[in-house]
Every structure is written in structure tokens, then in C-alpha cells.
Amino acid sequence: MKNMRRKVYMTAGYNTISMGTGRKEFNPKKERPGLEYYIKEAGQGVLKQAGGADKVDESVIGNFMSARFNKQAHLGGFAGAIDPQLEFKPSLGVEGACGSGGLSLITGIRSILAETADTVLSIGVEVQNTVKAIYGADILAGAGYYDKRKHGHAYFFPGQFSDRAGVYYEKYGHEYARKGMCRWFVNAIENARLDPTAQEYHNTIPDLEGLYHKMTPNGKAFVDHLNVLDCSKVSDGASGIVVTSEEGLQRMDIDKKDAVEVVGWAQLTRNIVNEPPNPVELTTIKTAAKRAMEMAGVTIDQIGTVETHDCFSIAGILAVEALGLAAPGKGAEYVAEGNTSRNGKMPMNTTGGLIGWGHPTGATGVHQAVTLWQQLTGKAGDAQINIPADRPYGLSINMGGDDVTVVAIVYKRG
Amino acid sequence: MNYDQRLQHVSVLGAAGKMGSGILLLTAVEMADLSLKPENKGKTFVLNAIDLSNEALSGLFGYLHTQVTKMAEKKAVMLRQLYADRDDLIENYDIINQYVNDVLALVRPTTALEVAYKSSLIFEAVSENKDLKVKLFRQIDQHNENKSWYFTNTSSVPIHILEDEAGLKSRILGFHFYNPPAVQRLVELIVTDTTDNEVKQFALNYAKALRKVVVPSNDFAGFIGNGHFMRDALYGIKQAEELAGERPFVEAVYMVNKVSQEFLVRPMGIFQLIDYVGIDVVQFIMNVMNPFLKDEELHSSLLDKMMKLGVKGGQLSSGAQKDGFLKYDRGAVIGVYDPDKQAYVDVDSFAAQCDEVLGALPASYQPWKAAVRIKDTDGHFAPYFAEMKGMDSLGAKLAINYGKNSNDIGRKLVSDQVAHNENDVNTVMLTGFFHAYGPINNYFA
Numbered sequence: 001m002k003n004m005r006r007k008v009y010m011t012a013g014y015n016t017i018s019m020g021t022g023r024k025e026f027n028p029k030k031e032r033p034g035l036e037y038y039i040k041e042a043g044q045g046v047l048k049q050a051g052g053a054d055k056v057d058e059s060v061i062g063n064f065m066s067a068r069f070n071k072q073a074h075l076g077g078f079a080g081a082i083d084p085q086l087e088f089k090p091s092l093g094v095e096g097a098c099g100s101g102g103l104s105l106i107t108g109i110r111s112i113l114a115e116t117a118d119t120v121l122s123i124g125v126e127v128q129n130t131v132k133a134i135y136g137a138d139i140l141a142g143a144g145y146y147d148k149r150k151h152g153h154a155y156f157f158p159g160q161f162s163d164r165a166g167v168y169y170e171k172y173g174h175e176y177a178r179k180g181m182c183r184w185f186v187n188a189i190e191n192a193r194l195d196p197t198a199q200e201y202h203n204t205i206p207d208l209e210g211l212y213h214k215m216t217p218n219g220k221a222f223v224d225h226l227n228v229l230d231c232s233k234v235s236d237g238a239s240g241i242v243v244t245s246e247e248g249l250q251r252m253d254i255d256k257k258d259a260v261e262v263v264g265w266a267q268l269t270r271n272i273v274n275e276p277p278n279p280v281e282l283t284t285i286k287t288a289a290k291r292a293m294e295m296a297g298v299t300i301d302q303i304g305t306v307e308t309h310d311c312f313s314i315a316g317i318l319a320v321e322a323l324g325l326a327a328p329g330k331g332a333e334y335v336a337e338g339n340t341s342r343n344g345k346m347p348m349n350t351t352g353g354l355i356g357w358g359h360p361t362g363a364t365g366v367h368q369a370v371t372l373w374q375q376l377t378g379k380a381g382d383a384q385i386n387i388p389a390d391r392p393y394g395l396s397i398n399m400g401g402d403d404v405t406v407v408a409i410v411y412k413r414g
Numbered sequence: 415m416n417y418d419q420r421l422q423h424v425s426v427l428g429a430a431g432k433m434g435s436g437i438l439l440l441t442a443v444e445m446a447d448l449s450l451k452p453e454n455k456g457k458t459f460v461l462n463a464i465d466l467s468n469e470a471l472s473g474l475f476g477y478l479h480t481q482v483t484k485m486a487e488k489k490a491v492m493l494r495q496l497y498a499d500r501d502d503l504i505e506n507y508d509i510i511n512q513y514v515n516d517v518l519a520l521v522r523p524t525t526a527l528e529v530a531y532k533s534s535l536i537f538e539a540v541s542e543n544k545d546l547k548v549k550l551f552r553q554i555d556q557h558n559e560n561k562s563w564y565f566t567n568t569s570s571v572p573i574h575i576l577e578d579e580a581g582l583k584s585r586i587l588g589f590h591f592y593n594p595p596a597v598q599r600l601v602e603l604i605v606t607d608t609t610d611n612e613v614k615q616f617a618l619n620y621a622k623a624l625r626k627v628v629v630p631s632n633d634f635a636g637f638i639g640n641g642h643f644m645r646d647a648l649y650g651i652k653q654a655e656e657l658a659g660e661r662p663f664v665e666a667v668y669m670v671n672k673v674s675q676e677f678l679v680r681p682m683g684i685f686q687l688i689d690y691v692g693i694d695v696v697q698f699i700m701n702v703m704n705p706f707l708k709d710e711e712l713h714s715s716l717l718d719k720m721m722k723l724g725v726k727g728g729q730l731s732s733g734a735q736k737d738g739f740l741k742y743d744r745g746a747v748i749g750v751y752d753p754d755k756q757a758y759v760d761v762d763s764f765a766a767q768c769d770e771v772l773g774a775l776p777a778s779y780q781p782w783k784a785a786v787r788i789k790d791t792d793g794h795f796a797p798y799f800a801e802m803k804g805m806d807s808l809g810a811k812l813a814i815n816y817g818k819n820s821n822d823i824g825r826k827l828v829s830d831q832v833a834h835n836e837n838d839v840n841t842v843m844l845t846g847f848f849h850a851y852g853p854i855n856n857y858f859a
């Protein structure tokens with residue numbers, strides 16, 4: 001699709017806390033709220049701003065692996081638990097690994113464009129702290145090709161991206177790369193400290209850089225080329241937002257300035273059975289971002305802020321290159337020089353991203369949309385950045401698996 | 415017989431006890447790792463878990479299962495390599511389960527001592543009773559054709575006595591784990607004059623495989639750890655008894671406990687440590703050590719009195735602390751036992767007043783938790799105790815005397831040739847007792 005046949009907006013975003021290690025309230029030994037709680041909190045948080053469930057035509061719930069983390073599948077059935085008025089209306093669950101949240105948004109966008117709905121409640125959710133990390137790694141490995149699991153790493157996905165990092169080190173220099181990755185981590189934590197729902201909100205460690213460099217990757221205990229600070233968090237959380245049309249905004253009595261317009265999008269997959277074509281390129285992200293920007297008719301210079309899928313710091317660096325912000329091999333430098341920090345040329349992941357805010361896998365895509373909605377409408381609180389008037393766009397990149405499913409969306413101030 | 419062969423047929427005596435179960439766990443894991451090496455494919459490894467108590471043995475697998483699972487989860491990266499050729503094991507979950515099964519499959523719980531007749535290595539951790547240990551050793555050795563080696567966990571009986579009385583010349587040594595063996599990194603290694611070097615070398619290799627810190631101790635009753643702890647405890651009791659001349663007994667106990675914990679920056683006060691080990695165990699170890707000591711009486715009538723009143727401390731099988739000198743609520747001290755009233759007195763009713771009498775801590779005080787992490791130990795503790803020496807409070811005085819005494823005990827362990835050197839004494843107290851600084855130092859001179 002080249003052009004949008006109808007205007008699509010997003011509004012009324014809501015994030016639960018991203019719960020897990022790092023949060024003071026988190027105690028792995030105590031019982032915690034489960035899937036249903038998070039779906040309800042996010043859903044009701046949205047509905048309150050949207051003026052009630054009667055304004056909503058349908059619901060979509062994005063989730064990756066509740067069938068294993070929580071022994072619960074069939075999440076579409078929870079719409080009625082959010083509000084009785086959502087019962088007996090369309091509702092479905094969508095899955096695309098860590099890109100599930102993005103698919104939830106895309107599903108909403110498609111419904112609006114198909115004119116089968118004017119307001120879609122889009123939710124993403126994951127509750128992962130139900131198992132220890134070593135078993136969580138098994139579950140998350142489902143985002144890869146199962147035939148490769150046997151010879152993959154105990155920590156499968158960290159293993160995949162550690163391999164990518166290893167090649168990057170070899171090609172462009174180890175110290176050079178680690179410098180950029182360290183800065184990526186520091187930015188993530190510093191941004192998270194400004195958002196009360198972020199998992200690293202309580203982080204007070206004074207010397208983040210020192211801490212990062214002290215933790216030399218150790219392949220015997222974890223993976224060869226990454227330390228745990230290079231990784232996103234294990235999180236419980238949900239996010240929600242309304243995807244809507246102009247009619248929908250009127251119905252909810254929401255002003256356009258409190259909404260963002262979706263001006264371009266792309267959702268692509270790469271063949272999961274194959275290895276990525278190039279270990280130091282996120283090819284699917286590159287392609288999806290390009291198409292989304294083409295649809296929007298904008299170039300990367302017009303984008304004011306980006307939310308990208310930094311499941312690992314190296315994925316952040318490679319995304320910088322895939323988006324064309326830096327040439328191949330120059331991403332680490334671009335980040336190390338502060339260009340992606342909140343006051344830099346291109347502020348990225350301004351509420352902490354997956355490393356700082358948290359990564360409730362199936363929720364992440366929706367969380368990115370909520371952050372961009374907040375930033376573009378001036379609702380980001382302490383985390384608010386300045387969006388230049390000549391760059392009123394935001395871009396989100398949500399990835400499932402090792403660059404397999406990608407959702408790229410371009411937003412414009414409403 | 416090489417290392418792997420030696421560990422192919424092993425027995426643990428007292429396997430259901432506090433120490434025995436831990437030794438069993440570590441040995442089972444080590445044996446399983448050997449059995450999974452390609453060159454050992456097809457060989458059978460057997461670990462007998464021998465104990466008198468069927469009841470206790472029945473709980474053993476539950477304990478092993480939980481502990482081995484935890485250990486396997488931590489080394490999943492390595493386990494995936496170990497099982498790389500098993501196509502049926504794909505997820506971490508599958509691999510960890512298989513490993514746990516493989517470890518547990520080696521273990522044969524039994525009450526029959528006879529199974530040890532085939533072993534080539536025996537770990538002994540039965541109750542601390544010399545005659546019992548000798549009897550078991552003799553019986554096994556008479557029927558054992560392998561010239562088995564014996565590693566005893568005794569805390570207080572000199573090894574050469576066991577060697578002589580059981581007729582185990584050159585084949586026995588003290589392999590003294592700390593409680594709990596799975597967690598504590600320290601092992602005191604005690605050889606006799608005749609222990610074969612091959613036996614000692616094996617013990618060192620085994621300790622290394624278990625990633626233990628080995629401190630050699632000479633063969634004197636109590637070795638280094640208890641040699642220090644028992645005397646330190648007696649000193650604490652003496653200080654409390656002296657204080658009790660002027661004030662209620664419960665206050666005296668509270669004050670000495672506080673001085674030995676906070677002023678001296680240790681993980682526990684001395685009375686809490688006695689409770690932790692068990693008043694019965696402390697009394698017992700003193701009784702075992704005492705006959706071997708010249709010019710020294712290792713005995714406390716206060717401990718006898720507490721035992722008569724049935725106040726014993728020690729731990730529940732859940733690991734929770736039982737009340738002894740002190741009363742505990744979820745680990746916190748809330749009362750002190752008054753032997754006259756035969757009841758606990760609430761700490762709240764007198765603590766503030768006692769704290770006042772003891773006086774403040776030096777300004778440079780860092781609690782134990784923070785102090786153990788300080789790398790420059792001397793840089794912190796030398797000025798800390800110097801500051802304390804300049805203070806005129808009762809707390810400071812008691813602490814300085816206490817530290818001096820602990821220092822003397824440490825040095826005496828070296829001059830009595832229990833320890834080879836000062837460093838070994840300090841390593842035992844730092845590693846086995848989690849002290850933040852070694853007892854042998856220049857802080858109290």
C-alpha cells in the first residue's frame with residue numbers, strides 16, 4: 001500500500017509499571033499480579049481517557065508466550081474482563097514474538113483502514129517473571145527457529161545477538177564497539193530514571209559507565225560478547241492505546257492535538273528458517289523503516305525522535321545504522337558521541353527503551369507507541385524532550401525474533 | 415587408581431546429617447560430572463548414602479533434588495555442551511532435568527553399613543563421637559579389599575587418634591567442611607604424620623574440583639576454626655559473667671553480644687554465634703577437645719547450666735534459628751534468657767539503657783555488611799580501632815580487650831603449631847567465619 005485511504009490516529013495511551021528486578025516493589029519470592037491484572041490495568045487506563053468502553057468497536061491483544069509463561073492462551077477472550085461492554089464485540093489475540101505489540105497496533109490500523117471499525121483498543125502484554133531466567137530463555141527461544149534450538153546457546157537470544165556483536169567487534173574493533181554499547185546502556189538508564197513506570201526508575205547507581213566496563217562478558221556463565229547490562233530486562237507489564245479514525249476521535253471527544261496521526265507503516269517478515277543475510281545488518285528493520293518513511297513521505301532527517309527495539313545494546317547500534325543515521329560500522333561512534341541521547345541530534349528511546357524502561361515482550365510495540373504519543377503531544381512529564389517544529393515526526397521500530405518480524409510506524413503530531 | 419577411579423565407588427557415613435547431606439550433595443555432583451566425561455561412558459559410579467536413620471534418609475532425595483536443580487540451573491551453559499550429543503534433550507529445562515536425574519541416580523540411600531565394603535573412598539560425618547567413628551572405620555576396613563581411603567569430618571578429634579585406634583595408617587585425613595558444606599567455601603585439611611602423599615594430593619584435587627578454599631591445619635584437637643571459636647566463646651562468656659557482677663545477667667549477655675558484633679564489626683555477636691552452632695554442640699566440642707589440651711581448661715559451667723535447663727539453640731531443619739541465649743523473631747534478637755527466672759526478658763525493656771552505658775560507636779564505624787566489602791582492610795580498621803582506643807566508654811574498653819584476646823588466641827594457634835602460619839588463621843576466620851578482618855592484626859596492641 002502506497003497511500004493511506006483514510007486518516008488513522010492513536011490516542012489515550014497507558015503503560016502499567018514494567019515490573020521486575022530493579023523495581024523496589026519487586027520480590028521474586030512473593031506472589032505477584034498475573035496476566036489478567038495487567039491486561040485490565042492497561043485496558044481500563046486507556047478506556048478512562050477514551051470516555052468509556054462504549055466508544056470502542058473492537059479489541060486486539062498482542063502477546064508472545066502467555067501459553068508458556070502463564071499457561072494461558074486465547075487472550076482475545078480477556079476483552080470482556082477489561083470492561084463488560086467489550087464483550088460480544090470483536091476481539092482477537094495476535095502473536096509475532098517480541099513484535100506482538102507492533103502487530104496489535106497494525107491490526108488496529110488495518111481495521112480502521114478497512115473501515116470495519118473506528119476505534120480499536122490495542123493492548124500488548126507479557127508476564128514473564130513466572131519462571132527463572134534460565135527457563136525463560138527456553139520460552140523466548142520460541143521466537144527463533146526450533147530446529148536450531150538444540151545447538152543454540154542456553155540463553156538463546158542473548159546468544160544470537162552476542163554472535164552479531166562478536167562479528168561487529170571483529171570488523172570494527174572491540175573497544176570501539178563497547179564504547180558505543182556502553183553509552184547506549186547509560187542513555188537507557190538515564191532516560192528510565194525520568195519515567196515513573198520504568199523498571200530502572202529506581203536505579204541510583206552513580207557510575208554507570210564504570211559499572212558497565214567492570215562487567216566483562218563471560219561466556220562460561222552467560223554469553224561471549226555481551227554482559228547483562230547489554231540486555232533488556234525480564235519484565236511483567238502491559239501497555240494500551242486507542243487506534244482510531246477522525247470519526248473515532250470525534251466520538252471520544254478527543255482533540256487532534258491530543259492524538260498522533262499514523263502517516264506511514266510497514267510490517268514485514270524475513271524467512272525464519274534462514275540465518276540473517278548479514279550478521280552486522282538488521283536487514284528487515286532497514287527495509288521496513290524505509291517503506292514506512294516512504295509511505296509517510298518523509299526522510300529520517302524529518303524524524304524528531306525514534307523508539308527502537310534495543311533488546312540488546314548491539315541491536316540499538318545496528319538499528320542506528322539500519323535507519324541510515326550512520327554508515328555501516330559508524331553506529332557505535334554515532335551513539336558514543338551522544339547523538340542518540342535525550343539532548344542529542346536524534347533522541348532515541350526517551351523513556352529508557354527495552355534496556356531501561358523494560359521489555360514485557362508482547363507489550364513492547366505498544367509501549368513504543370505510547371511513548372511517541374506522549375512525546376509528540378507533550379505528555380511525557382519529566383521525560384519530555386523538545387520536538388523541533390520542523391521535525392514533528394516520530395518513528396517506532398518493533399522487532400520479533402532475530403530481525404524476523406518487524407513493525408515500523410511513522411507518527412506525526414496530530 | 416586415578417582420580418576418576420577413586421571416585422567411582424564412594425560411601426558417605428552419616429549422609430542424612432547436617433554435614434553428611436551436604437558432603438553427599440557435593441560428591442554426587444562431582445561424581446556425576448566425571449561419569450559424563452566421554453572417557454567414562456559405560457562406567458558405573460556408585461555413591462552410598464549411609465545413615466542410621468531411615469526417617470532422615472527418606473528426606474534426602476527431596477533435599478538433593480532441590481539443591482542439584484539449583485546448581486544445574488547455574489551451570490546450564492556448560493551442561494548444554496555436556497549433553498550436546500543427546501538429540502532428545504533440547505531445551506534448558508530438558509537438560510537440567512536430565513542432569514538432576516543423572517546425579518540422583520548415583521545415590522543409594524541405605525542403613526546397611528556393608529555397602530561401604532566395596533568403596534574406595536569413605537567420607538565420614540557421623541555424630542561427633544570418637545568411639546563411634548573408630549568402630550565404624552574398623553568394621554568397614556576389616557571387610558574392605560580396596561584399602562579404602564577415609565576422609566573424616568570430625569571437628570575436634572585429632573586425626574592420628576582415629577588413625578591409630580582404627581588401624582588406618584597412612585589412609586586417613588581430616589577433610590573438615592564448614593556448615594553448610596554446599597555454601598561455605600572453607601575446608602580445613604588435616605593430615606597425620608603418616609598420611610600418604612597420594613591421599614593428600616587426591617584430597618587437594620577433590621577440594622579444587624569443589625572450588626573450596628583449603629587451609630591446612632595441624633592435627634590438634636579443634637584445629638584452627640574451633641581452636642579459635644571455642645576460646646573466643648569462653649572469653650565472651652567470661653566478660654559477660656564479670657559484667658553480671660554489677661548488673662542483671664540478661665543485660666550483661668546483651669552487652670557482650672553487642673560489643674562482639676557491632677564494636678568488633680563481626681557478622682554475629684558471640685552469643686548469637688553460640689546459639690547458631692548450638693549450645694549443645696559447643697559444649698560437646700569443648701568436652702572432646704579438653705582432654706587433649708595441656709595447661710588449659712576448655713569448659714564453661716554457664717553452658718552446662720543452660721543445657722540442664724534445656725536451652726540449646728541450634729537450628730530447625732528449615733534453617734530457622736532456635737532460641738538459646740537469645741530469643742529470635744525472623745532472625746532478629748528480641749529477648750535474652752534469664753536462667754534464674756527460666757524465661758526470656760524482652761530486649762526492649764533494657765536495651766536503650768545498656769546502649770547508653772556502652773556508649774557510642776566510633777564515628778568511622780561501618781557495619782559488617784559494608785565493611786566486608788572494603789578492599790583496603792587495614793586502611794579502614796586501623797584508624798577505626800585507633801579511634802576506639804581513644805574513647806573512654808565501657809563499650810570501647812570491652813571491645814578492645816575482646817579484640818586483643820582474639821588476637822592472642824590467633825597467635826597462640828600459630829605458636830602451638832596448630833596453624834602453619836598467621837595467614838592460615840586469618841583465612842579460616844575470614845572464609846569460614848566471615849570475619850571482616852583477620853584476628854591476627856596490629857589493631858589492638
Ligand SMILES: NC(=O)c1ccc[n+]([C@@H]2O[C@H](COP(=O)([O-])OP(=O)(O)OC[C@H]3O[C@@H](n4cnc5c(N)ncnc54)[C@H](O)[C@@H]3O)[C@@H](O)[C@H]2O)c1
Nearest residue numbers: 428430431432433465466467539540541542567568569593
Ligand atoms: N554441624 C557443624 O557445624 C559441623 C561443622 C564441621 C564439622 N562437623 C562435624 O561433622 C560431623 C557430623 O556433624 P553434624 O552436625 O552433621 O551432625 P548430625 O547429627 O546432623 O549428623 C550426624 C548423622 O550421623 C548419623 N549417624 C549416627 N550414628 C551413625 C551410625 N552408626 N551409622 C551411620 N550414621 C550414623 C545420624 O543419624 C545423623 O544423621 C561431626 O563429626 C561434626 O563434628 C559439624
